[in-house]
Amino acid sequence: MKNRSLVSINDYTKEEYLKILDLAEEFEKQPKQNLLEKYVVATLFFEPSTRTRLSFESAASQLGAKVIGFSDATNSSVSKGESLKDTIMTVANYSDIIVMRHPREGSARFASEVSKVPIINAGDGGNQHPTQCLLDMYSIRKTQGNLDNLNVAFVGDLKYGRTVHSLVMAMCNFQTTFHLVSPIELKLPSYVKMHIKNNNLNYFQYTDLMDVMETADIIYMTRIQRERFSDPIEYEKVKNAYILSADMLTNCKPNMRILHPLPRVNEITVDVDSTNQAYYFKQALNGVYVRQALLASILGVK
Amino acid sequence: MENTNIRKELVVSAIENGTVIDHIPTKSVFRVVKMLNLELCDEKVTIGYNLESKKYGKKGIIKVSDHYFKDIDANKISLVAPSATLITIKNFQVVSKRQVEIPDNIEQFVKCVNPNCITNHQQITTKFQVIDKLDLKLQCKYCEKITGKNNIEIN
Numbered sequence: 152m153k154n155r156s157l158v159s160i161n162d163y164t165k166e167e168y169l170k171i172l173d174l175a176e177e178f179e180k181q182p183k184q185n186l187l188e189k190y191v192v193a194t195l196f197f198e199p200s201t202r203t204r205l206s207f208e209s210a211a212s213q214l215g216a217k218v219i220g221f222s223d224a225t226n227s228s229v230s231k232g233e234s235l236k237d238t239i240m241t242v243a244n245y246s247d248i249i250v251m252r253h254p255r256e257g258s259a260r261f262a263s264e265v266s267k268v269p270i271i272n273a274g275d276g277g278n279q280h281p282t283q284c285l286l287d288m289y290s291i292r293k294t295q296g297n298l299d300n301l302n303v304a305f306v307g308d309l310k311y312g313r314t315v316h317s318l319v320m321a322m323c324n325f326q327t328t329f330h331l332v333s334p335i336e337l338k339l340p341s342y343v344k345m346h347i348k349n350n351n352l353n354y355f356q357y358t359d360l361m362d363v364m365e366t367a368d369i370i371y372m373t374r375i376q377r378e379r380f381s382d383p384i385e386y387e388k389v390k391n392a393y394i395l396s397a398d399m400l401t402n403c404k405p406n407m408r409i410l411h412p413l414p415r416v417n418e419i420t421v422d423v424d425s426t427n428q429a430y431y432f433k434q435a436l437n438g439v440y441v442r443q444a445l446l447a448s449i450l451g452v453k
Numbered sequence: 454m455e456n457t458n459i460r461k462e463l464v465v466s467a468i469e470n471g472t473v474i475d476h477i478p479t480k481s482v483f484r485v486v487k488m489l490n491l492e493l494c495d496e497k498v499t500i501g502y503n504l505e506s507k508k509y510g511k512k513g514i515i516k517v518s519d520h521y522f523k524d525i526d527a528n529k530i531s532l533v534a535p536s537a538t539l540i541t542i543k544n545f546q547v548v549s550k551r552q553v554e555i556p557d558n559i560e561q562f563v564k565c566v567n568p569n570c571i572t573n574h575q576q577i578t579t580k581f582q583v584i585d586k587l588d589l590k591l592q593c594k595y596c597e598k599i600t601g602k603n604n605i606e607i608n
Contacts, residue, residue, distance in 0.1 A: 159597070235575055255571040257595025276569050278596055 153451035156263035156270040160281040160317045165324045172289050174444035174453055175437070182440065186452045187216035193246035194220035195238070196273075197229060197253040202413065202435070203273050203282075207250045210442035219246060236265050243268045248450060269449050277313050282445065283412055284317040286438040291322075291369055293437065294408040294430055298322070304330035304363040307373035307393050307418060309339040314412045315373060316343050323347060329354035330363040334389040336380060360393055365402050370395070372411045372431075374418050397422040410434050471496070471518040473540040474530065479503050481534045482513035488529050488607050489522070496520050509536065529562055529607055531555045532589065555586045563591060564606040570596040 152167060163171070178184075192211040196204050199222060208218050220242075221227040229238060235258060242249055243266045251262060252273040259272035259279070274280040292298050303322060305315050309331055319329060320343065329347055331339050331354055338356065347354050357363060363370070375393055380386040394417060395409065411419060411431040423429050447453035477485055482502040485491075491498055497518040506512035521541060522530075530537050531553040541549040559581045565572050572579045572595055581591035581600065589602035 235571065236577075253571075254569075255574055255596075256567060256569050256598070257565075257571040257593060260595045261571050261575075261577055275571075276596070278598075 152448040154269050157281050158259045158263050158272045159279045160284045160321050171444045175289050175440040178440040178443040183213050185215040186447055187214040190216045190450055191246040192216045192218050193242050193249045195251040196222045197224040199223050200252050206438045207442050210439045214443055239266050283314050284321055286441040287318050289437050289441050290410055290434040295368055298325040300326045301368045302328045302366050303369045304367040305371045306332040308337045308375045309333040310337040311379055312373045319343050320346055323350040332357045332360050332363055367407055370409045372418050374416055394418055396420040397426055400428055468516050468518045468542055469545055470543050471520055472522055474515040475538045477513035477534045477537050479511045479513045484533050527553050528556050557583055562608050565593045566600040566604045567596050567598040
């Protein structure tokens, strides 16, 4: 993985991302190591994403790296009209690796073509967000002991949620049974379902969240956004149907854990936070270890 | 009178040197003309459509004098008229004949259908992988979205 960009989750093989997960476990045990003392990590956030940026910067800082970059394109040369190519080529002169988030889809792939240092995609529009996918897998493995033969339920907006698409595709490597809970308007796109079928795996579709409560090992919640509906009445009809509250968890499996890419709005009620099933805050912390593992592997120190 | 008519038709049909694009689906003829910018061409151009074809029922044909198409043009033609044949004529003789072929990868000339693709916002050459040649589907190498035959835009 040394010097290789990570743009899409498909850039890595199953073995490669398992290696990242193993390495992340090492960092979880010992997150502060001076491995990257001699390195400069650039974080270029062409659109703000505080959570992802801080997670990367925390990961880099705890390994001793220096961090440079910007958190918003409005106060950088981009606002003067500089092209993405020029920004990337310039910053590649100042850093050993570039972490970037950009609102346009395909921007990270393009950056990886023009940059002389490796790129980590921290989200390119609605396209890819591979580090989110890796931390989700890390969280699943951590809570279930392994990744194989699990019943994973995805709930909410399965149509537009890129984290859902990437995670479904990645979990197809592990004999997963997929339980897809969404309003009719927001069903998982057919190309993702084809991917499940092509791997000879099963998926089941539901509109009622309670239908998966007794079978799921993982419930992956997502937010349903009003702007996804062409008809506001349709939104009003479904908006409360995909809210998870503590009283719904009575019959869930004891090993079941709830994940959420965050930020949540109201799709998981606050009373769930104190249950054994809540894992979403720990999930966010896992992001730091996974990003440490990526930085260390790509920079070639691990 | 009859004789002159026959002569006229011969003048239109045959070219001394140049290229004949044959077996174009009749409906795609003007798309091919536009794509190759033939309306700006200074040479003699003959365009025919709804012509009889043993193979396809009806076909279109474009003849361009003193002009030979590059590979990139053949690739463009293949996307809208995959059945087309390119015939090179020299001195009234057919010197080569080949069917256009949809390439595995396409660079330049096709616009990505995704309005939020980086290639539609910065000066970047588009790149696609052809993932389905029969029911034409091109996958953008940048945004990974699929441009299908119904929304393909060729420059």
